[in-house]
Amino acid sequence: MTTMTEASVREFKMPDVGEGLTEAEILKWYVQVGDTVTDGQVVCEVETAKAAVELPIPYDGVVRELRFAEGTTVDVGTSIIAVDVSGGAAPEPAPAAAPAEPAPAEPALAEPAPAEPEEAEPQGRTPVLVGYGVAASSTKRRPRKGPEVPVAAAQAVQAELNGHGTAAVKERPLAKPPVRKLAKDLGVDLTLVTPSGPDGIITREDVHAAVAVPEPVTETPAPAAAPAPALAPAVAVYDSARETRVPVKGVRKATAQAMIGSAFTAPHVTEFVTVDVTRTMKLVEELKQDKEFQGLRVNPLLLIAKALLVAIKRNPEVNASWDEAAQEIVLKHYVNLGIAAATPRGLIVPNIKDAQDKTLPQLSAALGELVTTAREGKTSPAAMQSGTVTITNVGVFGVDTGTPILNPGESAILAVGAIKLQPWVHKGKVKPRQVTTLALSFDHRLVDGELGSKVLADVAAILEQPKRLITWA
Secondary structure (H helix, E strand, O other), rough: OOOOOHHHEEEEEEOOOOOOOOEEEEEEEEOOOOOOOOOOOEEEEEEEOOOEEEEOOOOOOEEEEOOOOOEEEEEEOOOEEEOOOOOOOOOOOOOOOOOHHHHHHHHHOOOOOOOOOOOOOOOOOOOOOOOOOOOOOOOOOOOOOOOHHHHHHHHHHHHHHOOOOOOOOOOEEEEEEHHHHHHHHHHHHHHHOOOOOOOHHOOHHHHHHHHHHHOOOOOOOHHHHHHHHHHHHHHOOOOOOOOOOOOHHHHHHHHHHHHHHHHHHOOOOEEEEEOOOOOHHHHHHHHHHHHOOOOOOOOHHHHHHHHHHHHHHOOOHHHHHOOOOOOOEHHHHHHOOOEEHHHHHHHOOOOEHHHHHHOOOHHHHHHHHHHHEEEEEEOOOHHHHHOEEEEEEEEHHHOOOOOOOOOOOOOEEEEEEOEEEEEEEEEEEEEEEEEEEEEEEEOOOOOOOOHHHHHHHHHHHHHHHHOOHHHHH
């Protein structure tokens, strides 16, 4: 009978699909155990701190194991799926008599060191995405039943390979290194945890569930018991009938961290101006009838974006970033215009690359594509990197204005309020006019009051007299 060997199994690891990401949540598996996969086939969709991404697998084979369930957050570099690349049909699990053979057991104990450089051996393949590691020969698969001494000894060696203490004679609970660390931090004894993962592996959820359940008093070491009482009150006051707890992860977690970092790193200043945009609204209606804009998205945001680009052209020093490490101001000769977009997964800020070079129809097409992609949850991490200036349109919610926080690494952000019909003095008479309030927040290390005021005044002047788009551009 053909059995799966270590040499025939490849471990597909969670890649870093962005820049410096440390974890991702598995949203959906597209394959199951026993399915045949081919090089480049998408096997799952994951949500990173920036976007949802589909992961292709970099080799052919048969799926042997899905390491994690949907909804699980996995550290980058952790194996998520095992694939047999031997080319044979899917074999049944090895019979119980196979582990009892004495010959392979002794060498396994004698050679723990070669398993260490697992990630350093590419095995002749080039990773598909940044962070894709091709596993070496070790699959770290364990027999389902382990009453015999060789199996217990092999598990003890595996514990040493994972860096969790010396080899023990008794059988250890099965858990990944991150799960063991979590259990240690929470004071949970893994021997008392009921596993729910494949092959009896203990998952993060199992550890968290064990925290909520009182543990039996069985030789509990004093140091391990200390953290448990600290978590007990939080669990005790939680009333599921009146409260709902939502885990902070993915895009929402990244947004929260970025906003905290921005708010307490860059000194924010916000200026406001209220402007009559009646002529801009008329121009929007005219452009909707223009044949050059047929099939394109034409709205006030389009002209506001163009007005900001013209204002930046007239005041290029506002388009900059602060390099803390080098103690330098970096002036950007391009504008990657960010547009804040609310999505079911949270707020994201994709940007239009080199927006300063686009004509009005091209800018309209880029805005339409950006919004559609964001709503579908298909925005790529690359689309959210290297922004320079951002626009956030709070007016769509009926809000007059706000004090926006800078997108990290950017110099300014323009908030656009609701456009409302209001009494306004026009040509010496009070008339109903379309009016809105703009708010410009900027990094005061880069932009002083004069420069920020000039930029905001230019945007307001263009929206009041849109013909300036021609004379100032």
